[in-house]
Amino acid sequence: MFELRRIWIKRDVKMRDAWRTLLVQAKLYPDEDVDYTVGIFLNDTLVATGSYQGTILKCLVVCSRYQSENLLTKIVVHLLNELQAKGINHTFVYTKPENGAIFHSLGFSEILMTDAVLFMEIGTPNFxxxxxxxxxxxxxxxxxxxxxxxxxxxxxxxxxxxxxxxxxxxxxxxxxxxxxxxxxxxxxxxxxxxxxxxxxxxxxxxxxxxxxxxxxxxxxxxxxxxxxxxxxxxxxxxxxxxxxxxxxxxxxxxxxxxxxxxxxxxxxxxxxxxxxxxxxxxxxxxxxxxxxxxxxxxxxxxxxxxxxxxxxxxxxxxxxxxxxxxxxxxxxxxxxxx
Incomplete structure (x- = not known):
């Protein structure tokens, strides 16, 4: 059964290593300059993660074996709720173009898309x-x-x-x-x-x-x-x-x-x-x-x-x-x- 919980990449060396491995496997840069990180676990194995820094969602990745489980949506909704609890209602995300449909369904609008990057936001005032x-x-x-x-x-x-x-x-x-x-x-x-x-x-x-x-x-x-x-x-x-x-x-x-x-x-x-x-x-x-x-x-x-x-x-x-x-x-x- 999947379990969502906060992880502390700056305190827990073992968890940071698992987090970095997951990101590298997805060909993402492990940016440790984040304010908050959450993970989804299956039998204590990290299979999905996401973070925010300021108003930016970043380091979003789901293990390839579990990409049909709607885990990315769960992570993004959780991060948005955390930001909204802090009074932040204008949020940005860099993601891969293939994730566009998921973020559109959550209310994000496109700022720019290139072959490698999709840049989106939700909230106002906007682009x-x-x-x-x-x-x-x-x-x-x-x-x-x-x-x-x-x-x-x-x-x-x-x-x-x-x-x-x-x-x-x-x-x-x-x-x-x-x-x-x-x-x-x-x-x-x-x-x-x-x-x-x-x-x-x-x-x-x-x-x-x-x-x-x-x-x-x-x-x-x-x-x-x-x-x-x-x-x-x-x-x-x-x-x-x-x-x-x-x-x-x-x-x-x-x-x-x-x-x-x-x-x-x-x-x-x-x-x-x-x-x-x-x-x-x-x-x-x-x-x-x-x-x-x-x-x-x-x-x-x-x-x-x-x-x-x-x-x-x-x-x-x-x-x-x-x-x-x-x-x-x-x-x-x-x-x-x-």
Whole structure:
């Protein structure tokens, strides 16, 4: 008889090994960065499992011998109930395309499907809501895009915006909504808006959960700790979602990025965009801005903040970002709000 119960993959080594084996057999990556995991057992043998992290269902797998037993549905319903008990009513899932019918029957709607991945969600506000909002921001027939974290907004970011503004009728600057950076989304958004205020043809918009997020591209935030093969898959999903769903709404035909000499994951992302866009969206790759022979980067800014190096901060930051940080932040080993 099948028994559903919670499992503790970070505490129980034997159970973690069984869990990892089940995932690997299904050709899934055993992502241990989860908040909650449940398993279904048959005579104490793990035959199905699923987890959630934040609002994302992940690591969902059923042993091939028991895929006719409706076990995946039981796991998903259990996880949704657990999330709803916590007040979370908007949930996402990455799964295999062949599982689409099961998730559709549970009320999930498709965001994107590729040969390898089906990305779905349930609850509101959803992707359709976001696309409708974006359509209301549309300013022209043809436009370009920049996607940035801006942690914080540097002269390098400003340089990229300047180039795009010269070559485009309209530029949309997407700021990552994900709060996995030194500066909060609200602070990064404020710095970007202040930094691009001089450009009449630039509009700043949030990415929400649909571009370079823990949903579409979680390895982006791991940088060089990320498995590159996994990063390549996620980068292609993110680039495909942008090309097929977001760009058409805003009439985007160009995307501007900077070369990436430091992060292998970001370089993987640039390569994925080149392959996925395949001429349908023109990818412009600019050499990174250098000042006094040094590449400008947000990493260097954060280090300068840590060292309270005002000379370097003024060199790397536009006046708007410098004034924002001067007004709002102190640095005492970590950034603290004044």
């Amino acid at each position: 359709a809501t976001y696309l409708q909002w974006l359509s209301e921001q549309r300013q022209s027939r043809e436009a370009s895009a920049i996607v940035m974290n801006a942690n914080p907004f540097t002269k390098g970011h400003l340089f990229l915006v300047e180039q795009a503004a010269k070559l485009s009728e309209q530029v949309y600057v997407f700021v990552l909504s994900e709060n996995q950076s030194t500066f909060s989304f609200a602070d990064r958004l404020a710095m970007v808006r202040a930094g691009v205020a001089e450009f009449a043809n630039v509009t700043v918009v949030p990415t929400e959960n649909y571009l370079v997020s823990s949903l579409t591209f979680p390895t982006y935030f791991l940088k060089d700790q990320a498995p590159l093969e996994l990063a390549k898959i996620q980068a292609r999903v993110d680039a495909t979602l942008f090309k097929e769903k977001i760009a058409p709404v805003l009439g985007i035909t160009k995307r501007f990025v900077g070369e990436e000499p430091y992060s292998k994951v970001t370089e993987v992302y640039n390569q994925a965009m080149k392959e996925v866009f395949a001429g349908e969206i023109e990818l412009y790759v600019f050499s990174r801005l250098t000042i006094k022979g040094e590449i400008v980067s947000a990493t260097k800014v954060r280090q300068a903040l840590k060292e309270n190096n005002q000379v370097l901060l003024k060199q790397l930051l536009p006046q708007s970002s410098y004034e924002y940080l001067e007004k709002n932040y102190n640095y005492r080993g970590e950034l603290v709000w004044k």
